[in-house]
Amino acid sequence: MDFYTSDTHFYHQDLLLSQIFSPRKQFLTVEDMNETIIANWNSKVKPTDTVYHLGDISMKFTKPPKLIMSETLAILKRLHGNFIIIKGNHDQTALLKFLKQNNDITANQKPKFTIHEVGTRVKFAHYEVFLTHYPLIFGMTKNQINLHGHIHNYAMPHQENINVGIDSPEIGYLPKNSVPFGAPLSQNEVIEMIQAKRHHMLRNR
Numbered sequence: 001m002d003f004y005t006s007d008t009h010f011y012h013q014d015l016l017l018s019q020i021f022s023p024r025k026q027f028l029t030v031e032d033m034n035e036t037i038i039a040n041w042n043s044k045v046k047p048t049d050t051v052y053h054l055g056d057i058s059m060k061f062t063k064p065p066k067l068i069m070s071e072t073l074a075i076l077k078r079l080h081g082n083f084i085i086i087k088g089n090h091d092q093t094a095l096l097k098f099l100k101q102n103n104d105i106t107a108n109q110k111p112k113f114t115i116h117e118v119g120t121r122v123k124f125a126h127y128e129v130f131l132t133h134y135p136l137i138f139g140m141t142k143n144q145i146n147l148h149g150h151i152h153n154y155a156m157p158h159q160e161n162i163n164v165g166i167d168s169p170e171i172g173y174l175p176k177n178s179v180p181f182g183a184p185l186s187q188n189e190v191i192e193m194i195q196a197k198r199h200h201m202l203r204n205r
Helices: 013-017 030-042 066-078 093-101 169-173 187-203
Strands: 002-005 050-053 082-086 113-116 119-124 127-132 144-148 161-163
Touching: 002 187, 013 030, 030 066, 066 093, 082 119, 082 127, 093 113, 161 169, 161 187, 169 187
Parallel strands: 002 050, 050 082, 082 113, 127 144, 144 161
Antiparallel strands: 119 127
């Protein structure tokens, strides 16, 4: 099964009390936040599933810088699934190289990490789906969708854009409390969000 997520921001201390983006005030420490995401992720994703992570994996300034790379790798290895990673604005090139250097072949004979610098494209449910970190502006299209992250607790005012980040307000298109914090969105949940957003915007024209 395929899943989609973005903006986990593991270790990002300042995000807990941010006044702009996605304040995660329910957590007193980043360790609590990290462990909550890991538990909710692994309760939903199987080791043989594929997770498209659309960027901003972790953020922490350490000396030496390689320390956060090792800490990030340790968390990613605890998370179920094979990762297709889209580089986010907070994902250093050095981190992505480090993940490639420490890649594993998992039980389903696939690499743990596959990395795209800008984005990639998939097709499902008759949609052509562009996966990017930053939201794209298509204009009105019938079957093209952009899954993205980056804007945390905001949503683009276009039906073609779906924010799949863990702080996304568009998770509200799904049944209440059906997606625990940090759990990636299944492909079926994404389809439900696409359809619900289109109906919502049509009603409010």
